Amino acid sequence: MRVPRRKVARAPERSHNSMIELVNDFFRQGGYAFYVWGAFGVTFLLLVAEVLTLRTSRRTILRRVGRLARLRGMQARSPRGAAGGADFPSIPSDIQPSIHPSVPPSVKDRKQAVGSTTGDLK
Amino acid sequence: MKINWFRYAAPAAFYPVAGRLVPVFGHAALALMLFALYWGFFETPERLGGSNPQKEYYRIIFIHVPAAWLSMWLYLVLAGWSAVGLVFNTRLSFMMANAIVPTGAVFTFIALWTGAFWGRPSWGTYWDWDPRLTSELILFFLYLGLMALHSAIDDSRRADRAAALLAIVGLVMLPVIFWSVNCPDPSNCAALHQRSSLSSIEGNILTAMLAMTLGFWLYSFATAFARLRSIILTREADSAWVRDMLAREGAREGLQPALPEGAISSAKPDAGPDASPETQGRAGA
Numbered sequence: 197m198r199v200p201r202r203k204v205a206r207a208p209e210r211s212h213n214s215m216i217e218l219v220n221d222f223f224r225q226g227g228y229a230f231y232v233w234g235a236f237g238v239t240f241l242l243l244v245a246e247v248l249t250l251r252t253s254r255r256t257i258l259r260r261v262g263r264l265a266r267l268r269g270m271q272a273r274s275p276r277g278a279a280g281g282a283d284f285p286s287i288p289s290d291i292q293p294s295i296h297p298s299v300p301p302s303v304k305d306r307k308q309a310v311g312s313t314t315g316d317l318k
Numbered sequence: 319m320k321i322n323w324f325r326y327a328a329p330a331a332f333y334p335v336a337g338r339l340v341p342v343f344g345h346a347a348l349a350l351m352l353f354a355l356y357w358g359f360f361e362t363p364e365r366l367g368g369s370n371p372q373k374e375y376y377r378i379i380f381i382h383v384p385a386a387w388l389s390m391w392l393y394l395v396l397a398g399w400s401a402v403g404l405v406f407n408t409r410l411s412f413m414m415a416n417a418i419v420p421t422g423a424v425f426t427f428i429a430l431w432t433g434a435f436w437g438r439p440s441w442g443t444y445w446d447w448d449p450r451l452t453s454e455l456i457l458f459f460l461y462l463g464l465m466a467l468h469s470a471i472d473d474s475r476r477a478d479r480a481a482a483l484l485a486i487v488g489l490v491m492l493p494v495i496f497w498s499v500n501c502p503d504p505s506n507c508a509a510l511h512q513r514s515s516l517s518s519i520e521g522n523i524l525t526a527m528l529a530m531t532l533g534f535w536l537y538s539f540a541t542a543f544a545r546l547r548s549i550i551l552t553r554e555a556d557s558a559w560v561r562d563m564l565a566r567e568g569a570r571e572g573l574q575p576a577l578p579e580g581a582i583s584s585a586k587p588d589a590g591p592d593a594s595p596e597t598q599g600r601a602g603a
Contacts, residue, residue, distance in 0.1 A: 222359070225374040225375070225377070226364065226373050226374035227373075227374075228373060228374045228375040228439055231375045231378065231435045231436065231438060231439050232374060232375055232377055232378060232435075234435045235378045235381060235382070235431065235432040235435040235436065236378075236381060238428070238431050238432075239381050239385070239428050239431075239432065242424050242427065242428060243424070243537065246420070246421065246424055246541055247541070250541060250544045250545060250548070253548055254544065254547070254548050254551075257548050257551050257552055258551070258564070260555075261551055261552070261555045261560060261564060262564050264555055264556075265555075265560070265561040265564055265565075268556075268561070269561075
């Protein structure tokens with residue numbers, strides 16, 4: 197990082213005509229760029245990360261719950277259950293515990309899903 | 319018009335309401351934060367204070383103070399929902415409390431982090447075991463503890479109750495943080511945090527600070543409601559309303575919809591891309 201760590205006592209010899217000089221001054225923050233941008237930058241990153249995490253976890257849950265609902269529909273349709281259906285060859289492994297027709301998804305499975313929505317943001 | 323507010327205590331009823339509120343709060347929060355950033359960087363003086371002024375680094379105040387306020391306020395709100403859940407045994411209250419926890423932890427961490435980056439140039443140290451810094455750190459651990467406790471108990475109802483109890487016990491930290499200003503008179507001792515009042519702050523600095531506080535608050539609403547929706551969806555995955563809603567909403571969001579019964583064998587959405595080269599190959603042979 198190119199920012200100075202210590203206070204730099206700069207003589208104010210700035211020519212305010214130059215736009216570049218103004219922008220430079222702004223990013224320099226009087227020599228405290230490391231502290232100012234270190235604080236603002238991490239805040240920005242954390243908030244963006246939280247929003248992105250929420251978005252991905254929502255998509256994951258929608259997919260998972262959608263598959264679950266689809267399997268329930270198949271179970272209701274076919275007495276052999278979803279596992280016997282030849283028209284659905286690739287059942288993802290993360291819903292395996294619930295595909296047996298007589299076994300409802302255990303509390304533990306649902307709990308893991310909750311954990312993924314709330315827990316992964318440290 | 320009379321609205322039956324208790325209707326919205328049902329997760330199925332509140333789920334769509336929260337969905338409509340998330341973008342409203344999100345956009346308002348973004349606008350307020352951008353305004354606060356502009357005002358804080360371009361409309362404020364470069365120095366803060368009189369004889370020994372703080373230089374440009376004082377601008378960390380525009381995120382540090384709002385984040386610290388929010389860290390305490392969100393804890394108060396989540397403890398309140400926990401209490402409501404314990405007293406009235408309403409599922410949605412617990413879910414709301416759980417939805418707030420990660421956002422509160424984020425703001426607590428931001429308060430600590432920005433405090434360190436402000437402390438180095440102004441106090442000469444990133445960290446000190448000052449009462450306020452220490453108690454805020456304990457609040458951060460409380461947030462982490464709430465998440466850990468809730469995810470450690472498999473039965474979500476029991477997890478709700480245990481986490482709610484811990485949240486209420488943890489309330490003792492709030493007055494400790496609030497009154498942990500160890501030096502009432504700065505001329506007697508080297509205080510890190512000093513007593514202050516909003517009326518003594520320069521007007522433009524106050525404007526940016528309050529705008530950022532409101533922005534952070536609306537952001538918390540948006541993230542908490544978004545997380546609440548995920549929690550509701552996960553816990554109610556087996557119910558009929560979720561299945562109906564997925565059938566309607568799935569197509570709109572570009573995800574594989576939960577097909578209604580009987581449509582699976584005829585539609586076969588997964589077979590499309592795989593089947594076409596096969597048929598082409600057969601046609602070629």
